[in-house]
Each structure stands twice: as C-alpha cells, then as structure tokens.
Amino acid sequence: MLRRMTPYLFVLPLLGFIAVFTYIPIAQSMNLSLREWDFLSPTKPYVGFDNYRLLLDSREFWNALRVTAIFAIISVPLRLLLALFIANQLLRETLVSRLMRGALFFPSVTSTVAIGVVFSWVFSTDYGMMNALLSSFGLPKVAWLQEPHVALWVLIFVNTWKQLGYDIIIYIAGLQAIAPELYDAAAVDGGRKAHVFRRITVPLVMPTTYFLLMISVIEAFQVFTIVDVMTKGGPAGATDLLVNMLYRVGFNLFDIGVGSALAVLLFAFLITLAVVKSRVIGRKVHYEA
Amino acid sequence: MGVEMIARIKNITSAGLLALLGSTTLAAADVTVEFWHSFGGSSGDALNRIIENFEAENADIKIDAQEIGNYNDIVTKLQAAIPARRAPDAVIMEVTRYGLFADRDVLKDLTAYVDADPLKDDLFNFAREVGVYEGKNYIVPFNSSTPVLYFNKAIFQQAGLDENTPLKTYDDLLAAAQKITQTLGEDGISGIAAPGQFARWGLVMDNDSDLIDSVSGDILLDAPNTIEAYEFMASLVHEHKVASPDGVTQENNGRDAFLAGKVGMMINSTGNYGRSTSALGDDLAVVPMPCNKVCAVPIGGAGIGILSTSEQEVQDAAYKFISFAASPESNAIWFSETGYMPINKNTAEQPLAIEALAEKPGIDVAINQLDVARGRPRPPVVTWMRASEYDLWQAMALGQREVPDVLNEFAERTRAEADRLKK
Numbered sequence: 001m002l003r004r005m006t007p008y009l010f011v012l013p014l015l016g017f018i019a020v021f022t023y024i025p026i027a028q029s030m031n032l033s034l035r036e037w038d039f040l041s042p043t044k045p046y047v048g049f050d051n052y053r054l055l056l057d058s059r060e061f062w063n064a065l066r067v068t069a070i071f072a073i074i075s076v077p078l079r080l081l082l083a084l085f086i087a088n089q090l091l092r093e094t095l096v097s098r099l100m101r102g103a104l105f106f107p108s109v110t111s112t113v114a115i116g117v118v119f120s121w122v123f124s125t126d127y128g129m130m131n132a133l134l135s136s137f138g139l140p141k142v143a144w145l146q147e148p149h150v151a152l153w154v155l156i157f158v159n160t161w162k163q164l165g166y167d168i169i170i171y172i173a174g175l176q177a178i179a180p181e182l183y184d185a186a187a188v189d190g191g192r193k194a195h196v197f198r199r200i201t202v203p204l205v206m207p208t209t210y211f212l213l214m215i216s217v218i219e220a221f222q223v224f225t226i227v228d229v230m231t232k233g234g235p236a237g238a239t240d241l242l243v244n245m246l247y248r249v250g251f252n253l254f255d256i257g258v259g260s261a262l263a264v265l266l267f268a269f270l271i272t273l274a275v276v277k278s279r280v281i282g283r284k285v286h287y288e289a
Numbered sequence: 290m291g292v293e294m295i296a297r298i299k300n301i302t303s304a305g306l307l308a309l310l311g312s313t314t315l316a317a318a319d320v321t322v323e324f325w326h327s328f329g330g331s332s333g334d335a336l337n338r339i340i341e342n343f344e345a346e347n348a349d350i351k352i353d354a355q356e357i358g359n360y361n362d363i364v365t366k367l368q369a370a371i372p373a374r375r376a377p378d379a380v381i382m383e384v385t386r387y388g389l390f391a392d393r394d395v396l397k398d399l400t401a402y403v404d405a406d407p408l409k410d411d412l413f414n415f416a417r418e419v420g421v422y423e424g425k426n427y428i429v430p431f432n433s434s435t436p437v438l439y440f441n442k443a444i445f446q447q448a449g450l451d452e453n454t455p456l457k458t459y460d461d462l463l464a465a466a467q468k469i470t471q472t473l474g475e476d477g478i479s480g481i482a483a484p485g486q487f488a489r490w491g492l493v494m495d496n497d498s499d500l501i502d503s504v505s506g507d508i509l510l511d512a513p514n515t516i517e518a519y520e521f522m523a524s525l526v527h528e529h530k531v532a533s534p535d536g537v538t539q540e541n542n543g544r545d546a547f548l549a550g551k552v553g554m555m556i557n558s559t560g561n562y563g564r565s566t567s568a569l570g571d572d573l574a575v576v577p578m579p580c581n582k583v584c585a586v587p588i589g590g591a592g593i594g595i596l597s598t599s600e601q602e603v604q605d606a607a608y609k610f611i612s613f614a615a616s617p618e619s620n621a622i623w624f625s626e627t628g629y630m631p632i633n634k635n636t637a638e639q640p641l642a643i644e645a646l647a648e649k650p651g652i653d654v655a656i657n658q659l660d661v662a663r664g665r666p667r668p669p670v671v672t673w674m675r676a677s678e679y680d681l682w683q684a685m686a687l688g689q690r691e692v693p694d695v696l697n698e699f700a701e702r703t704r705a706e707a708d709r710l711k712k
Contacts (some may be wrong), residue, residue, distance in 0.1 A: 038368075038389075038393070039368040039369065039371060039372055040368060040371060040389065040390065040393035040395050041393055120539065124535050124542070125533060125534050125535050126477060126479065126533040126534075126535055126546070126551075127477070127533075127535065127542075127546065127551065143534050143687075145535075145538050146534040146535070146537060146538055146687050147687075148687075148689065231538060232538070232679070233680065234538050234679075234680060234683045235537070235538055235683045235684070235687050235689065236680060236681075236683050236684035236687065236689045236690065237680060237684075248676075251365045251368065251369065252361070252365060252676040253673055253676055253677065254368065254389070254672065254673065
C-alpha cells in the first residue's frame with residue numbers, strides 16, 4: 001500500500017502548490033462568473049448565466065475579441081518569421097553574433113512597464129522622437145497613439161520588439177540541433193541556399209516553431225502591461241485587448257461577475273485553440289530527422 | 290584576561306537583552322496606522338512634514354504612509370485589498386468616489402468622532418460638506434481644490450498676447466489658444482492642454498450644467514448644455530487643433546507639457562500650484578475659471594477615511610492623525626507648499642499661510658472662487674461614471690464619434706448602472 005502511495009506523496013507538495021495558485025483560483029473565477037459582486041458587498045447573489053449573456057450582448061466584448069484576434073494574427077507570424085530569419089543569421093559562433101544575441105535578448109529581460117513608458121514618449125504625437133524624425137524629413141506628424149488604425153500597429157511593434165529576443169534564442173537552440181551532415185549532403189547535391197532553408201531548415205526546426213507558436217499565441221491573448229501603460233485600451237477601444245477589458249470591467253467598473261465570465265471565456269478559448277493547434281499542426285511536427 | 294573577557298561579554302549580553310526588552314515593550318505600546326495616499330514630489334514632502342510633526346507629538350502612534358498612485362489607483366487597489374483582508378487603516382479618497390465604499394460599509398462612519406471634535410466648528414462649510422454622505426461623515430477633508438486656469442506669461446508674450454487678455458468665455462479661451470498655436474506652433478508650442486476630467490467637469494459647470502445634479506441626483510450627461518460643453522472641449526483637439534491629442538490619451542501629458550513650457554494654458558486643480566511655480570517660476574499666472582454662461586466651479590480634492598475593518602485602537606489613532614492633518618498648523622503647511630485650499634478657518638492666521646498669501650501670487654485664486662464653488666454628488670454610480678468617461682472622451686476628442694451620440698448613450702447606460710447599484 002505504502003509502496004503504491006509513495007510516488008503520489010512525492011508529488012503532493014507540488015500538487016498542493018499548483019492547486020492553491022492555479023486550480024482554486026480557476027474554480028473561484030468560474031464560481032464568481034455566475035454571481036454578481038463588486039468586491040465590496042458581503043453577499044454575492046447567484047445570477048446564473050446572466051454575466052455571460054451580458055458579455056456576449058455587449059459591443060465592447062466583440063470589439064475586444066476582434067482587436068485581440070487581429071493582434072495575434074499579425075504579431076505571432078511576424079515574430080516567428082523575423083525570429084527564424086535573424087536566428088539563421090546569428091547561428092555562427094562569432095563575437096559579433098554573440099553580441100547581437102545579447103543585444104536582441106535584452107528587451108526580453110527589461111521591465112515591460114519601463115518599455116511602455118519609454119515608447120509612450122517615443123510615439124508621442126507632439127513631443128515624440130518618431131515624429132521629430134518624420135519632421136526632419138519634411139513628413140507630416142502621425143498621431144501614433146491617438147489614431148485607431150495606427151495605435152494597434154504601434155503596440156504590435158513594441159510587443160514584437162520586446163519578445164523577439166526570446167524567440168531568437170529558442171530558434172538558435174533548435175537550429176543548432178540540426179545535424180550538419182544534412183547541410184553537407186545538400187551542398188554536395190548542389191542545393192541552393194533558399195532551397196536548403198525551405199527543405200531542410202524549416203521542416204527540422206518545426207518542433208521549435210510549434211513550441212513558439214503555442215507560447216506566442218497564448219501570450220498574444222494575455223498581453224496587458226503594454227496596453228495598460230501605453231494606451232489603456234484607447235483610443236476609443238482601438239487597442240482594447242481582452243485582458244485589458246477584463247481588468248477594466250473587473251477593477252475599474254467594479255463588475256467582478258462579468259470580469260470573471262470574460263476570464264472563463266478566455267480560458268476556454270485558449271484551451272480550445274491549443275487542442276485545435278495540436279490536432280492540425282501537431283501532426284505535421286516531426287521530432288526526428 | 291579570560292575572566293575580563295567573560296565579564297565583558299556578560300555586560301554586552303545584558304545590555305543587549307535590556308535593549309531588546311525595552312524595544313519590545315515600546316513596540317507593544319505603539320499603534321501603527323497604515324495610511325494610503327496619492328501624493329508624491331513636493332506634495333509628498335509636505336505630507337511627510339505633517340506626519341513627522343504628528344509623530345513628534347504622539348510618540349505612541351506611527352503613521353505608515355504609503356503612496357499608492359492617483360485617486361483611480363487607490364480605488365482599484367482598495368477594492369482588491371478588501372476581500373484579501375489587506376486593506377489599510379486610513380485612506381485618501383477623492384470626494385466624488387467614496388460613496389460606493391461608504392454605501393458598502395467599507396468606510397467607518399466617523400460622525401461620532403467628528404461631533405466630539407472641536408475641529409468640526411473650525412472647518413469651512415465647503416470642506417465639511419465633502420465628507421458627508423447620506424447625512425453621515427465618512428471622510429474628513431484634507432486636500433480641497435477647485436480647478437483654476439493657469440497660463441504661461443512668457444508664451445503669451447511671445448504670441449503677442451497681453452497678460453490681461455480676457456479669458457472669461459469659451460470663445461476667449463479658443464481665441465487665445467489659436468493665437469498661440471498659430472504663432473508658436475512651429476516651435477512645438479500648443480495653445481492649451483486638453484482638459485483632464487476635473488477640468489471637463491468644471492467647464493461643464495461653467496456652461497450652466499453638470500454631469501449629475503448635486504441636489505436631485507439626476508443624470509445630466511445628455512443635457513443640452515453638457516453636450517455643448519463637450520463639443521467645445523472636443524473641438525479644441527480635433528477641429529481647431531489647439532490642444533495636443535497626447536493629453537487626451539494620457540491626461541498627465543497635457544500637464545507635463547505645460548510644466549515643460551510647451552503649452553500656453555492649462556485648466557487644472559489648484560493642487561498643481563506648487564509644482565507649476567517650481568517649474569515656471571515668475572512666468573506662471575493663475576486666473577479664475579472661465580464663466581461661459583455662469584460662474585461655477587466644482588469642489589474637488591480628497592479627504593481621509595478610516596476602514597471599518599481596523600481595530601478600535603487603530604481607528605482611534607487614525608482619527609487623531611486625521612484631525613491633526615486638518616488642524617490650522619498642518620493645513621498651513623499643506624496650503625503653502627501645494628496650493629490646495631485652506632480647509633480650516635484658522636489656517637489664515639498661521640505665519641506660513643500669511644507668508645504664502647503675501648509672496649505667492651495666484652495662490653489665492655481658488656480661495657476667491659469659493660463663492661461660486663459647488664459640491665458634487667457622490668452616489669455609488671459616480672465611481673462607475675468617472676471610470677467609464679475616459680474612453681468616451683477619447684472618442685469625442687479624437688473626432689471618432691459625434692458628441693451627442695456618445696453622451697446620449699452614456700447617459701442611458703449611467704442611469705441603468707445607477708439602478709443596478711441601488712439594488
């Protein structure tokens with residue numbers, strides 16, 4: 001009996017930790033999503049699925065979902081393509097490539113709040129560096145953070161700049177794991193660079209791409225800090241990503257029920273997306289050459 | 290040698306033990322009041338002076354003051370801290386946003402404390418009123434303000450405007466802002482800072498309207514004069530382009546640009562007087578708010594409340610501090626350093642206040658406006674309304690939506706939310 005229990009006893013402390021910080025909060029969110037609460041009232045009346053109905057009927061929710069989807073659809077492929085391209089250039093172990101890797105990784109370990117504040121000033125319409133640069137070429141100013149169609153692109157740019165270094169480092173590790181003999185064989189066969197990249201590098205780095213795809217899609221749906229610091233979801237909802245809306249509804253508008261319903265929907269959506277990705281893309285990933 | 294050494298160690302140990310026991314006894318006698326506030330920079334320094342003076346007079350009470358952020362940040366953090374049982378003992382609360390917390394019994398009813406405190410008769414009526422919700426006292430005023438109109442004399446001069454240029458009506462403001470932008474726009478100087486929320490409320494009142502009626506509690510967001518006021522404010526940004534859109538998406542940008550000498554005029558709380566004089570020196574001028582249709586200004590600022598969850602002993606200590614902070618001596622420090630209005634009738638007799646009034650031109654503008662100052666209602670829905678208004682203001686000011694459409698819809702939603710919160 002004790003012998004059978006031993007493995008479970010070993011994982012029990014970790015399970016307890018995960019339960020306290022992950023499973024119990026998820027269960028509480030699910031519970032709160034069925035109640036009306038403002039954080040302050042002693043009672044939390046049960047309202048059934050009213051919060052979900054309210055959310056699905058609201059213009060804000062569909063706007064936030066649309067904005068988040070656009071953010072993810074643009075930023076994820078952009079990040080992965082750029083990272084793969086740059087990683088391929090920095091593969092050789094030279095002093096310059098090591099310095100470049102360090103420089104590119106630096107934003108990943110920099111405070112997101114600090115990055116947001118600095119870029120808020122860089123993209124300030126009247127006092128920012130970007131418009132000063134445009135003016136020096138005689139070009140008109142751009143309302144980077146006030147123009148709805150532009151503000152989201154600015155956030156995509158800043159987020160890509162911050163996350164790119166991490167993707168590059170992971171890609172470099174993946175690229176270094178490819179057996180050099182394959183490239184030697186391709187060279188003997190007279191394979192062109194682009195052809196080798198498409199036929200050897202891309203398929204063999206697929207497990208890394210798949211891992212980064214999973215991570216970056218989840219991350220894209222959870223972006224909050226940059227939005228909070230730079231735009232607060234504005235102008236007029238143009239950068240109101242789902243987590244920003246969740247924070248605004250729950251913490252600024254005192255509606256924890258609707259905020260929790262949004263959190264549960266986001267959770268369900270990400271789980272579904274992960275399952276679909278693993279079914280559709282996961283099958284095409286080969287872990288051995 | 291060895292015996293001497295042992296004796297010395299014994300002495301040191303005994304002294305250490307005594308000191309430890311002494312400090313433990315002292316610590317046991319102390320009451321610590323955790324106090325959340327929103328004052329940094331020179332205002333934070335002034336608050337620290339008041340706290341130091343209080344602790345010098347009350348050695349058994351320690352004020353653990355923590356700067357949390359602006360008024361919005363305090364509301365957000367407080368509501369998260371309450372269910373987590375991490376709420377402070379005392380907290381600064383903006384005058385229109387504490388109603389929800391009072392309504393939910395989060396804030397302690399201070400009526401008994403205030404009634405027994407001689408301070409009650411020393412407070413100006415406008416100041417005492419801001420602490421009253423549903424007939425009970427929930428906060429004691431600390432920093433009271435009204436919006437005022439600041440302008441940069443050097444910019445006016447460069448733009449060819451006289452210092453006495455009339456700034457009474459919306460048209461006056463627009464004309465001065467246009468002149469500055471046309472003359473100095475190429476140097477990166479704009480006419481006026483996009484009005485922040487407090488200034489917006491003030492400009493609505495100047496247009497003979499309000500956001501919520503202070504007597505009946507009716508929602509007036511869709512009243513014709515409110516719509517007209519918002520149309521004027523929005524036009525400064527997207528139609529006339531005399532206010533930078535930077536100040537629309539980040540309200541502090543407008544103030545920061547004014548302090549940096551990049552904006553000609555700014556409507557903002559009198560609580561910005563201290564930092565404005567530090568930044569602009571003699572170039573700063575302060576004049577009363579415009580009177581477009583009527584002369585009226587909102588009373589803003591904040592007071593200090595006590596949390597119901599704190600122990601009685603801590604609540605008593607917290608009230609002692611709150612009362613001290615509103616005393617003439619403390620209030621004179623606060624007034625002279627920050628520009629917030631005196632709240633105590635006896636503050637004017639304090640040397641610091643006399644000196645400030647004599648030597649700091651413009652510091653009395655807010656005081657002189659008090660004849661036309663109005664308290665604002667603070668039902669629970671105001672917190673929601675103010676939090677929601679920012680996004681809608683952006684849509685209007687950046688020309689993305691028509692002002693009447695936005696305000697009509699907003700009024701409906703606010704009425705619905707008010708009904709929901711009443712339940």
